[in-house]
Amino acid sequence: MRALSILSAAVLLASSVNAGSDPRDCEVCMKVMTDIRDSMPKPDQKEKPKIESAIGAHCANESLPAREKKICYYIDPIKRDVAQPFSLGMTADRLCKRINKNNPEICGVKFPVKTENLEPKDLTKLRVKQLKSILLDRGVECKGCVEKEEFIKKVQETEHLAGSDEF
Known part of the structure; x- marks a missing residue:
């Protein structure tokens, strides 16, 4: 009986450790969503057509870094699906994780690891x-x-x- 309780405690501990997400998960998507939200006036953040046009305008920017362009490539065809939770005020983290359920590539895009000045x-x-x-x-x-x-x-x-x- 005692061994069973120790085993179940170990399983619970392991599952709680795995539940903590990687801080780099969806990092590029979260930056893009935050940039889009920051570029919009507060009242427009509730209107889906304005959100869709803001996504389009952000993604049309030629000076976007390569990884952000890649996120735009994935998000552009589904901007209507992105605009719905965005309009409800969902955080960038939750929004990206929701999009990732249907498009697993979204959270796979990561910023490069900083290597300068590394010992x-x-x-x-x-x-x-x-x-x-x-x-x-x-x-x-x-x-x-x-x-x-x-x-x-x-x-x-x-x-x-x-x-x-x-x-």
Whole structure:
């Protein structure tokens, strides 16, 4: 009986740890939604047609960074579906998570990991997925890399390729 209660406590603890979301989840989507909301007068934020036109105007901006353009690419066809919860005052976080249910690509778009001024010991704190993302942003493939240390070495070797977020 005691073992069962310990097991159930462990399961509850594990599920609560997994319930905490990654702070980088939907980060680009949340920035785009916040920028759109900030660009609109308060009364217009309740009117769906004005929200849709604000989304269109924001996405038509040529100076948007590549990742924000990518979010616009996903959101533009569904702006009517986005305008509904937006008009109800839903937060950017919840709005993006709701959109992500139908379009899983939305929360997959992330800003690049900042690598300038990183010490080698800081690179060891990154996950392999983040190290792979850094290399992908630099256009480098790490063939034969298996261990985390190999990815770290490749990131350090390609430091000179670190550039802007534009493709």
